[in-house]
Amino acid sequence: MTRSIVLTNHKGGVGKSMSATNIALGLVHILRHFNARNSRVLLIDTDSQGHASLVTTGRNDFGTDNSLYTVLMADRREAPNVLADCIVQSEWDADLHVLPASPLLEGAERELTGTAGAPYRLADPLSKIAPHYAAIVIDTRPSFSLMTEMGLLAATDAIVPVEPRYLETVGLLSVIGKINDIREGWRHPSLHVSGILVTKMDRRVKGHTQLLDEMKSHNVLGQLLCGVIPQNEAVSYSHHNHLSVFNYDPKAAASVAYGELVANLVRQMSRQKAG
Numbered sequence: 001m002t003r004s005i006v007l008t009n010h011k012g013g014v015g016k017s018m019s020a021t022n023i024a025l026g027l028v029h030i031l032r033h034f035n036a037r038n039s040r041v042l043l044i045d046t047d048s049q050g051h052a053s054l055v056t057t058g059r060n061d062f063g064t065d066n067s068l069y070t071v072l073m074a075d076r077r078e079a080p081n082v083l084a085d086c087i088v089q090s091e092w093d094a095d096l097h098v099l100p101a102s103p104l105l106e107g108a109e110r111e112l113t114g115t116a117g118a119p120y121r122l123a124d125p126l127s128k129i130a131p132h133y134a135a136i137v138i139d140t141r142p143s144f145s146l147m148t149e150m151g152l153l154a155a156t157d158a159i160v161p162v163e164p165r166y167l168e169t170v171g172l173l174s175v176i177g178k179i180n181d182i183r184e185g186w187r188h189p190s191l192h193v194s195g196i197l198v199t200k201m202d203r204r205v206k207g208h209t210q211l212l213d214e215m216k217s218h219n220v221l222g223q224l225l226c227g228v229i230p231q232n233e234a235v236s237y238s239h240h241n242h243l244s245v246f247n248y249d250p251k252a253a254a255s256v257a258y259g260e261l262v263a264n265l266v267r268q269m270s271r272q273k274a275g
């Protein structure tokens with residue numbers, strides 16, 4: 001089964017899109033490095049703001065006939081073909097493909113309310129296309145809305161990016177609780193919390209290191225920490241220039257940290273495959 005990693009947190013600005021786009025490209029790089037038979041990765045943008053689509057494709061004008069919105073509105077039997085038709089190649093790498101978001105997704109939840117099987121309108125057609133990809137990465141909007149539920153139902157691994165200042169235990173446990181609800185309440189047993197990713201970490205800030213230490217010693221959260229991405233100017237510059245952080249500056253602290261995270265994810269995935 002193709003692993004599908006969703007980046008989710010109901011807070012905005014915590015690095016979901018930044019992490020989704022760079023993890024997706026990082027996976028292409030590492031798969032290619034190890035001569036994998038298939039190094040194609042699909043990035044799915046479910047956020048109507050379309051930041052992940054914009055930085056990877058240079059476009060934010062996707063709409064009724066060429067975006068995730070098109071897939072969600074398609075006839076159920078046609079949806080897999082529609083999804084395949086809406087995928088575009090990114091500008092970052094020929095093997096990084098994108099199912100772009102559209103501003104129209106803002107109204108899609110309302111339009112789909114009451115439609116039978118609405119939460120599965122991404123997962124169902126995606127299951128037909130997924131075997132063509134080595135991995136899938138899904139970016140979500142900052143809320144637990146129908147769109148985010150769709151993303152979680154299409155995923156096998158959830159990563160929760162969080163800024164050190166938002167490391168409150170209660171908030172994080174509730175995000176993890178939501179993901180577990182989807183697994184158990186919606187009978188989606190293949191979904192697991194893959195980890196908490198601390199982003200924008202500034203070790204010079206005492207509050208940041210204190211919060212990270214508290215998290216590490218927490219009996220649940222400590223086990224879930226899967227990476228720490230430093231606060232790094234290279235990230236904001238790369239974002240601004242529509243580049244991956246790896247291309248912008250492969251030696252930047254954030255590039256190194258994202259590289260390590262991706263290597264860990266690949267190790268975790270191959271262990272689960274073998275186990």
Ligand SMILES: Nc1ncnc2c1ncn2[C@@H]1O[C@H](COP(=O)(O)OP(=O)(O)O)[C@@H](O)[C@H]1O
Nearest residue numbers: 012013014015016017018200231232235236239
């Ligand atoms: N490690 C980092 N260092 C510096 N700036 C970052 C870092 N991660 C994200 N940012 C910046 O923070 C802002 C929000 O990131 P983004 O990925 O868009 O968050 P989200 O998708 O969760 O709303 C962006 O301007 C991005 O460039």
Ligand SMILES: [Mg+2]
Nearest residue numbers: 016017047051
């Ligand atoms: Mg975002």
